[in-house]
Each structure stands twice: as structure tokens, then as C-alpha cells.
């Protein structure tokens with residue numbers, strides 16, 4: 108559980124700065140925003156550029172211009188001399204006069220532009236420009252790069268300049284300026300004339316040196332590893348020709364560090380691009396595509412087949428032919444060294460680290476301006492009079508009960524002021540605690556909470572609500588340094604503490620959060636705050652949200668994030684789950700996802716998601732074995748009570764199972780309810796949610812149910828809350844975020860280019876559809892893979908669909924049908940929720956007999 112990282116609290120009276128205004132009710136949409144008086148051109152342009160329609164239009168136009176330029180330049184190279192007079196005349200005579208005389212394929216405009224670029228400047232090198240413009244247009248149109256734009260641009264610009272110089276030199280020394288100067292352009296020719304006058308033949312050396320310097324920097328020779336055959340190298344994986352589908356195992360690398368690479372063992376130098384599943388989001392189940400392994404079309408595919416490294420044919424062509432490699436991923440081309448694609452370090456050297464965000468590399472995080480600036484409206488203010496009066500009342504009340512105090516100090520928080528008392532020697536703390544109601548009565552204030560003793564302070568705290576409370580705006584906390592610089596994996600800003608510190612926690616460490624609060628006390632705002640925090644800090648590739656909203660109205664705004672942040676079952680229409688039956692399926696699907704992730708972690712030898720993803724990013728995990736970059740998944744359930752009432756155990760068990768086990772594999776749960784009674788927050792659920800947060804509840808019993816102690820019934824509402832974690836209770840004021848703001852954030856994100864669809868959770872077929880019915884399964888018409896699947900299940904003694912999927916490289920549906928047939932043949936037992944089925948056949952011998960019987964032999 109995270110702690111606030113601001114300096115320790117000082118027990119001094121803080122002077123209020125300005126007068127507070129009474130707390131207004133939740134602002135109406137129209138009234139809540141302060142509209143900027145003038146039109147914001149920057150924002151409008153920003154919006155225009157993030158609108159896919161605009162970029163598509165601009166992109167297509169740019170590509171068309173590039174093609175036009177190419178025509179114009181090529182045509183000028185052949186017809187230029189004839190057009191020179193036309194170009195000259197075009198400046199002095201009307202265009203209509205000169206237009207029909209031009210021979211350039213792109214007309215008089217083309218002739219003029221070509222004249223400048225080709226004749227005056229770069230000669231044949233000018234052809235670099237249409238290529239650059241085309242690449243830029245392609246990027247705008249398709250939102251991905253045909254070639255790494257900035258690196259290719261650098262290369263082409265240099266080549267334009269250098270070619271012009273080199274050809275200029277040749278034209279100069281061969282004295283052919285009259286006929287050939289169009290090929291080198293004015294720039295190349297004139298520079299050579301000038302240089303020749305200065306350094307004579309040294310000209311050529313200078314031009315060669317320029318090329319050398321460029322190569323040294325462009326290629327960055329620091330990263331080139333020259334093969335040194337006498338040094339031990341990383342071992343190569345053991346490959347078996349007998350089994351073409353054998354995949355490499357990373358552990359083989361690690362165990363065999365000492366193995367030497369000798370010159371007579373040929374290295375496999377196929378230059379192809381292992382994709383490492385660059386688009387893991389199109390298929391959340393990430394079943395390796397068997398077709399790629401099964402249909403080798405070339406040497407690269409054969410390598411893929413024998414090694415398990417997937418090769419992208421598209422990328423391979425692009426990269427193999429072009430020395431320019433992806434700059435965005437930090438890759439470095441090497442003219443002398445062809446990395447072996449089986450060596451992970453070399454993969455990184457060639458392609459850079461895997462970048463999970465690359466598919467949405469243009470994604471813009473929501474801006475602070477989307478949040479309303481309430482700065483001037485409400486600041487907590489407690490006047491000196493109020494402070495003194497409260498202090499006196501506390502002192503008097505205690506004195507009336509025979510309790511003397513040594514000192515009293517106050518610190519003003521956004522919602523309450525904490526009076527810390529140092530009791531006189533000999534006063535029993537339990538006595539003060541028992542006077543809670545009396546003190547509250549004498550202060551005639553609601554929401555008095557007594558903390559006796561203050562943990563680690565040796566004092567007693569009395570929290571008294573402020574007459575005028577501060578509204579903690581979402582903007583003020585999101586823009587705070589503590590939140591924006593936080594290094595947490597899933598930072599959530601929960602509000603301000605009693606001493607005005609912004610409290611940021613790490614949901615990944617919590618690792619789950621249970622939220623309760625009577626209706627109207629700020630729970631929905633709290634959930635929105637939590638979601639906003641995550642959306643502001645996470646890229647869509649790093650976080651997926653599963654939103655369950657039985658009330659059907661609270662989370663609907665987040666619908667717009669479907670193709671960015673939401674995850675859903677493959678067959679469901681709506682990304683936000685409202686139907687109880689679907690909730691049960693979704694929870695079970697998450698359990699399957701959890702099991703799969705555990706399998707992946709086990710296979711990778713990692714203890715948790717972070718280690719696993721770090722290894723994947725370093726390209727040490729083989730996607731062919733199902734490995735993929737794993738985003739965090741946050742499950743939000745708004746209103747558990749509804750679900751518990753309608754589905755009871757069916758909901759409780761997967762929630763408890765996820766809460767127990769899902770921490771390490773990056774699935775985190777946030778479950779909210781307005782009824783914190785024991786039949787909703789059952790012992791099983793409670794035991795698995797160490798972090799619990801309570802808004803105001805109606806009774807002390809409810810407070811005990813959620814927090815294991817009273818106090819939440821004393822809160823003053825409107826986001827006033829108690830957070831219990833690590834057996835510590837902190838009072839916080841939740842920030843306020845309005846539905847308008849949420850709408851704007853979701854629109855901002857939703858209008859950007861997203862994935863093709865929501866992140867697909869594993870398919871889960873509930874009892875009604877999933878229970879295989881013997882009568883429906885025709886064992887006479889078994890799947891061709893039936894025997895193989897049966898042997899696999901018996902060898903592993905594990906009746907799991909995902910095992911069949913993974914090992915036999917089948918899709919979920921086919922694997923599911925196979926399991927149904929295995930059940931009908933009594934090889935596996937019946938369906939048992941998210942648990943693997945029992946295997947009813949103990950060994951292969953028994954199985955072979957059974958298979959023979961099935962075949963009627």
C-alpha cells in the first residue's frame with residue numbers, strides 16, 4: 108500500500124488564505140465549466156489533427172502531391188532543357204500563354220518546381236523529396252510508417268545533397284556542364300566550382316570524407332559488433348531436424364552459457380524480422396497462429412518453423428531490402444554484422460526493445476485542460492474564531508469529565524480539522540475514547556471522530572468537520588507533482604489527507620480494493636476518480652478495463668473507450684457488462700485468463716507480470732509459444748449487492764479466486780457496493796480484499812463490516828472517506844470529478860485511433876452452453892485430432908481446454924469441441940467452472956485400449 112510521499116505533517120495551526128464559499132451541490136453541466144472567452148486555435152488544430160478524417164484527407168493529398176512531384180522531376184530530367192525557357196517566361200508572361208508550351212508531364216507548375224529542385228538545387232538527388240513526401244503522406248493516411256520516417260528522411264536528404272556534390276564534381280572535371288549540369292543541379296556544381304578553386308583535387312577527398320562522417324554517425328558504429336570467432340558466443344538453441352515444430356527454450360540459453368561457437372558451425376544469417384506479435388491486441392487469447400508455422404514459403408519461414416520464431420513476411424521484405432531499420436525502436440543497422448535471429452540480445456540489437464505502444468504510437472494522453480479548474484471556487488477556510496472556539500469547547504468538555512490536557516494543536520484539512528491533544532500524565536486513553544458522543548454533543552457537530560491514540564504520535568486526535576469545506580478538484584490532484592511523477596505501476600490518486608497531502612496509491616500493490624458507502628455519499632465519483640487516474644497515466648496497450656455495471660447507468664460514459672481501454676468477452680456486443688449472466692461468464696473468463704497468464708509466467712520462469720513483461724520487451728520470450736505482452740487488467744464492479752442477490756455463489760467464488768490469486772499476473776479488482784452487509788461482503792470476499800475504502804455508511808455495523816471498526820458512519824459525505832490498508836486507517840477527501848469532465852476525457856480518447864476492437868477476453872461458455880451433453884456429441888464423427896488430444900490430456904493428467912489449445916495449436920472453439928468429445932468418451936470428467944476437468948483415464952495403456960474400442964477394432 109502506498110504512502111503519501113509528501114513531508115511529514117506538522118502539528119501547527121495553518122492560517123487560512125481566503126474565505127471559503129459554502130459547498131454547492133454537484134454542478135449542473137452548463138454551469139460547471141468556465142468557458143474560455145476566445146477561440147483556442149491550438150486546441151482546434153490539435154483536434155483537427157487527431158480526427159481520423161482530417162489525417163486521411165491530408166494523407167491522401169500528400170501522397171498525390173508526392174506522385175505529382177515524382178512525375179515532374181523525372182520528366183524534367185529528360186525535357187528540362189526544352190522547358191527552361193518556358194519556366195523563364197512563366198514568371199513574366201501569363202500562365203495561359205506558357206502552359207501549352209511546356210513539355211513537362213506535370214505542366215508548367217511541375218516544370219517550375221522541378222526547375223528549382225532539379226536544375227537549381229539537387230539535380231537527380233531531388234528525387235529524394237517526392238519519396239519523403241510520399242512516406243509522410245503514407246504515415247498520415249494509414250497511421251503507420253512504411254519506413255521509419257525521420258531516419259529515412261535524414262538518409263534521403265543527405266543522399267540528395269551528397270549525390271549532387273559527387274555528380275557536380277564529375278561534371279566539373281569532365282567539363283560537361285553544358286550538357287549534364289541538370290544531373291548534378293546548381294548546388295552540386297557551384298559548390299564544386301568554389302571548392303575546386305580553394306583545394307583543387309582535394310575536392311574529391313572532401314566529398315568522400317563527408318560520406319564517411321555521415322555513415323559513422325548514421326549507422327552509429329558504436330553499436331556494431333564485429334564477429335569475433337575466437338570469443339565464446341551465446342549458444343545457439345538445440346534444434347532437432349526430426350521435429351520441425353520444436354520450439355526453442357530460453358532456459359537452454361541460460362544453462363549453456365559456456366558453449367562455444369566455432370567457425371565451422373555455420374551461423375544462420377537469414378535476415379528476417381521476427382515480429383514477436385506486434386499486434387497482440389487483435390486477439391486477446393493470443394493463440395499462436397498455426398498457419399504461419401504450417402505453411403513455410405521461403406527460407407525465413409522454414410527458420411520460423413524450426414525455431415519457433417515467427418517471421419512477418421511483410422516486415423521481412425521491407426527490412427531485408429533496406430538498410431534503414433526502425434528508428435523508433437532504437438534499432439541499429441549494421442553493414443558488417445548480420446545478427447542471428449535466435450539470439451535474444453541480437454534481436455534487441457536489430458529491432459530494439461519490443462515497444463507495446465507502437466501499434467498506437469500516435470496516441471495522445473488526455474490533457475489537463477479536459478478537467479475543470481475549480482481553483483478559485485472553493486478553498487477550505489477555518490477562521491481563527493472557529494479554531495479557538497472548537498479548542499475551547501474540546502478543553503471544556505474534557506475538563507467537565509475530569510480530563511486535563513497538556514496541549515492542543517490543530518491542522519486544517521480539506522474537510523475536517525484535526526485537533527491533536529496531548530493528555531496530562533495519568534489520563535487513561537480509553538476514558539477519552541468513551542466520551543466521543545459527549546464531545547460531539549458539546550461541539551454540536553456531526554462527524555466527530557476520535558482517534559485514540561494517534562498511531563505513532565503519542566497523542567489523541569479529534570477530527571471536527573469544517574464549517575466550510577474545500578472541494579478537492581480532480582485537476583488539482585492530477586496536475587500535482589506527486590501524481591504526475593509517481594513511479595507506481597497503477598497510480599490512483601485517492602484524494603487529500605487530513606493534513607492536505609495528496610494521497611497517491613498503487614492499485615497494483617493494494618492489490619484489490621473494496622469500496623462501500625451509502626447511496627449519495629460519493630462512491631460513483633470515487634470510481635470515476637480511480638478510472639480517470641488510470642486513464643491519465645496509462646497507455647491503452649498497458650491497461651485494460653473490465654467494467655461491470657449492474658445499475659446500467661453509472662459507467663456508460665466509458666463506452667467510448669471500447670477500442671482503447673476496454674476488454675470484453677468475444678461474443679458480447681456491449682463493452683460494459685450489465686447483465687448478471689454475462690457478469691458470471693466474464694468473471695470466469697477472467698479466471699481462465701488468470702490461469703493462462705500463470706502458465707505463461709511459469710513457462711517464462713517469471714514470478715510476476717512486471718518481470719514477465721520486462722523479459723518480453725527484451726525479446727526473450729517466444730510468441731510462437733503463446734507469449735505476448737500482458738496489459739494490466741482492472742476489473743471494476745459497481746454494485747456488488749445486485750450481483751450477490753441474483754447470482755450469489757456464482758459471483759462470489761470467481762471474485763474470491765481472482766482476489767486470492769490474480770495479483771501476480773496483473774489482474775486487479777475494484778468492487779463497490781452501497782450495502783456493506785455480511786451477505787454482500789461475505790467473509791470469503793472480505794478476507795481477500797486487504798484494502799478497503801468506505802464513504803459514509805448508515806450504521807456502525809456497516810462500518811465494522813467494511814472496515815472492521817466503526818467510524819465510517821461518522822463521516823460527513825460528499826467524498827469524505829476512510830481508507831483501511833495495512834491495518835492503518837486514513838481519512839481522505841476524495842477529489843471531485845464531474846460527469847462532464849469524464850465525458851470530455853472519454854471523447855478525447857475515444858476520438859483517437861484505437862485498436863480494431865476491444866481487448867478480447869478468453870471465451871467462456873457458461874453452464875447452459877458449455878456443459879457438454881453426451882447425447883449431442885457424436886463419437887462416430889470424432890475430430891481428427893481426437894487421439895492426439897486424448898494422449899495429451901492423459902500424459903499431463905490435466906483436462907484443460909487451454910492445454911489442448913496451446914500444445915496442439917488449435918483455436919478455442921475446436922479445443923472446446925474436442926473436450927466435449929473427450930468427456931463423451933469418458934476420458935475427462937464433467938465441466939467444473941473455471942477449474943480443469945478431472946482426467947478419468949490414468950495412463951496411456953488404458954487410453955490406447957479405449958481408443959481401440961472407439962475405433963471398433
Ligand SMILES: Nc1ncnc2c1ncn2[C@@H]1O[C@H](COP(=O)(O)OP(=O)(O)OP(=O)(O)O)[C@@H](O)[C@H]1O
Pocket residue numbers: 132133134578579624625626627628629630631632633781825826827840841842843844
Ligand atoms: N469528492 C466529492 N467532492 C465533492 N462533492 C462530492 C464528492 N463526491 C460526491 N459529491 C457530491 O455527492 C453527490 C453524490 O455522489 P455520487 O453520485 O458519487 O454518490 P453515490 O454514492 O455513487 O450514490 P449512488 O450510490 O446513489 O450512485 C455528487 O453529485 C456530488 O454533488
